[in-house]
Amino acid sequence: MQLTDNTILITGGASGIGRGLAEAFHKLGNKVIIAGRRKALLDEVITANPGMEGIELDINDPASIQEVATTLISRYPSLNVLVNNAGIMPFDDAAGHIDDATMIGTITTNFMGPIRLTSALIEHLKSQPRSVIINNTSVLAFVPLACNAVYSATKAALHSYSLSQRFTLLGTSVSVQEIAPPWVNTDLIHKGDDPRAMPLDAFIEQTMVGLATDVPEVVVDAIRPLRDNPGSQEHALIHGFNQSVVENPIPVG
Numbered sequence: 001m002q003l004t005d006n007t008i009l010i011t012g013g014a015s016g017i018g019r020g021l022a023e024a025f026h027k028l029g030n031k032v033i034i035a036g037r038r039k040a041l042l043d044e045v046i047t048a049n050p051g052m053e054g055i056e057l058d059i060n061d062p063a064s065i066q067e068v069a070t071t072l073i074s075r076y077p078s079l080n081v082l083v084n085n086a087g088i089m090p091f092d093d094a095a096g097h098i099d100d101a102t103m104i105g106t107i108t109t110n111f112m113g114p115i116r117l118t119s120a121l122i123e124h125l126k127s128q129p130r131s132v133i134i135n136n137t138s139v140l141a142f143v144p145l146a147c148n149a150v151y152s153a154t155k156a157a158l159h160s161y162s163l164s165q166r167f168t169l170l171g172t173s174v175s176v177q178e179i180a181p182p183w184v185n186t187d188l189i190h191k192g193d194d195p196r197a198m199p200l201d202a203f204i205e206q207t208m209v210g211l212a213t214d215v216p217e218v219v220v221d222a223i224r225p226l227r228d229n230p231g232s233q234e235h236a237l238i239h240g241f242n243q244s245v246v247e248n249p250i251p252v253g
């Protein structure tokens with residue numbers, strides 16, 4: 001994508017990866033609007049980045065999505081980039097009881113939310129000379145983490161949806177890029193000093209380089225072997241990956 005002269009909406013833009021991307025795009029002179037539920041946090045980030053704007057959004061609520069889309073289109077008619085980044089990652093136990101509310105919340109936030117928000121903005125995006133939809137999935141879309149089974153499945157679903165979106169939008173002014181991050185050191189599950197988590201700054205730096213190249217999928221080098229999992233022979237890889245996490249558990253809390 002072209003990294004400059006854009007008007008960009010980033011969901012979940014007040015923290016972690018969303019904030020990192022928001023600040024990187026802001027530094028390049030783009031108009032950046034961050035969205036999320038925590039108004040105080042949105043205010044803190046926009047105060048730290050003069051010119052950036054914020055809007056309250058609950059991606060779980062179709063009415064909130066519609067209201068935000070209508071407001072943004074009238075307030076920022078040049079809006080041409082949507083970054084579907086907001087997400088949650090609860091732990092679960094696919095071998096046991098699955099809490100219904102948590103499951104629905106995860107699917108609604110991570111999968112239905114991006115579909116609904118994109119749907120609410122798509123005609124506007126098509127009306128712009130060049131637009132980009134960026135969907136933030138995960139390496140876990142390709143190699144599921146068994147202790148986050150529902151989460152991993154939502155990311156696989158969003159990856160699949162992105163493929164269909166990219167194809168169906170061919171011939172329009174809208175392109176689709178996917179970001180599939182590795183474990184990045186954010187508050188998503190536990191922000192600590194685990195050496196397996198990639199520092200946020202390094203992740204944002206590599207991701208911006210990838211986004212600039214127009215590749216359909218931005219994957220940092222460290223997780224290339226997991227992304228390129230061996231198709232129908234994937235079971236041993238997935239077993240080994242999860243066994244390594246069982247032996248070195250992810251700290252929670």
Ligand SMILES: NC(=O)c1ccc[n+]([C@@H]2O[C@H](COP(=O)([O-])OP(=O)(O)OC[C@H]3O[C@@H](n4cnc5c(N)ncnc54)[C@H](OP(=O)(O)O)[C@@H]3O)[C@@H](O)[C@H]2O)c1
Nearest residue numbers: 012015016017036037038058059086087138183184186188
């Ligand atoms: N960190 C990683 O290791 C990693 C790896 C692969 C993929 N990802 C993906 O990267 C994205 C960002 O995660 P992160 O690591 O940066 O963690 P994070 O700091 O916890 O960011 C998640 C963001 O999503 C927003 N959000 C959650 N529920 C929402 C809702 N109902 N409505 C609106 N916004 C909502 C949160 O804002 P509010 O709470 O203020 O609403 C928050 O800003 C997620 O989609 C995640 O799955 C992260």
